[in-house]
Amino acid sequence: MAETAAPAKEHAEKPASPKLLEGGQLVDHRDGRDVVLKLRGVRTQFGDNIIHDNLDFDVFRGEIVGLVGGSGTGKSVLLRTIIGLNGHTKGTIEMLGVDISTLHGQAERAMQARTGVQFQDGALFSSLSVTDNIIVPVREHVGLEEQTMRDIAALKVAMVGLPPDAGDKKPSELSGGMRKRASLARALALDPDLLFLDEPTAGLDPIGAAHYDELVKDLNKSLGVTILMVTHDLDSLYAVCDRIAVLLDKRVVVGTIDELLGFDHPWVQEYFRGPRGRAAAKQQE
Numbered sequence: 001m002a003e004t005a006a007p008a009k010e011h012a013e014k015p016a017s018p019k020l021l022e023g024g025q026l027v028d029h030r031d032g033r034d035v036v037l038k039l040r041g042v043r044t045q046f047g048d049n050i051i052h053d054n055l056d057f058d059v060f061r062g063e064i065v066g067l068v069g070g071s072g073t074g075k076s077v078l079l080r081t082i083i084g085l086n087g088h089t090k091g092t093i094e095m096l097g098v099d100i101s102t103l104h105g106q107a108e109r110a111m112q113a114r115t116g117v118q119f120q121d122g123a124l125f126s127s128l129s130v131t132d133n134i135i136v137p138v139r140e141h142v143g144l145e146e147q148t149m150r151d152i153a154a155l156k157v158a159m160v161g162l163p164p165d166a167g168d169k170k171p172s173e174l175s176g177g178m179r180k181r182a183s184l185a186r187a188l189a190l191d192p193d194l195l196f197l198d199e200p201t202a203g204l205d206p207i208g209a210a211h212y213d214e215l216v217k218d219l220n221k222s223l224g225v226t227i228l229m230v231t232h233d234l235d236s237l238y239a240v241c242d243r244i245a246v247l248l249d250k251r252v253v254v255g256t257i258d259e260l261l262g263f264d265h266p267w268v269q270e271y272f273r274g275p276r277g278r279a280a281a282k283q284q285e
């Protein structure tokens with residue numbers, strides 16, 4: 001009697017979903033750690049175009065996580081969704097233990113004060129000096145004496161490695177690398193628990209990018225701030241990130257570089273084992 005092969009064929013044609021552990025992890029790194037960002041079953045979409053679906057993702061306190069993925073996989077959309085600039089149509093996003101969809105008014109502003117964002121283009125106010133740019137969130141959220149706010153701005157200028165006179169300059173008077181540092185200083189203005197960076201080294205020369213990477217690592221160590229960083233820069237991933245979150249098939253897969261090297265997915269393998277991935281790995285040896 002002939003065997004029916006149809007069900008097996010149907011099964012074979014379906015792409016297998018990766019079997020992930022809690023929070024999209026390949027290997028369980030929770031170990032009792034505090035989860036500062038927790039996404040469960042998240043869907044984002046624009047009309048019928050679903051960008052993320054059933055996405056789980058945990059970020060632990062104090063770590064630096066790099067967010068990567070092919071062009072158009074939704075890195076920027078995910079970042080914007082987490083910081084509340086885009087809505088999500090399914091699932092939950094908890095930031096610092098609070099479901100962000102429940103935040104309104106004063107509570108929403110209080111959460112904003114605990115997070116810092118460096119947008120890809122810096123998003124500095126061109127008509128304001130660097131000092132006044134840094135003061136904007138301080139005035140909005142805390143409202144201190146003018147001189148105290150200026151002192152805080154000076155501290156942040158120094159913290160990101162800018163010379164003191166950079167505070168008096170307008171963004172247009174700074175180099176691209178300095179503008180990025182100024183934008184980072186503003187993101188740090190309120191001593192956030194969580195820092196989001198959108199392609200922070202894009203447009204920097206390799207030396208400038210390496211210096212920026214060192215700065216990010218130093219800030220993470222000295223301030224204990226948790227960092228989620230969208231990046232295309234493989235050198236940054238190797239130099240500063242504790243774990244990498246890869247956007248694949250509308251979901252996130254998170255692991256260390258070693259764990260991802262062992263993950264059998266064509267994009268991941270090409271990304272880390274392609275010529276650029278190998279060069280970045282070699283540079284770290």
Ligand SMILES: Nc1ncnc2c1ncn2[C@@H]1O[C@H](COP(=O)(O)OP(=O)(O)OP(=O)(O)O)[C@@H](O)[C@H]1O
Pocket residue numbers: 046051069070071072073074075076077078
């Ligand atoms: N405001 C919007 N309206 C409609 N579609 C959008 C909007 N913003 C983003 N998208 C779509 O969402 C998808 C993901 O975009 P996103 O910019 O997040 O990708 P990305 O991974 O950051 O890409 P890249 O690496 O090229 O910057 C794209 O298909 C994009 O066209």
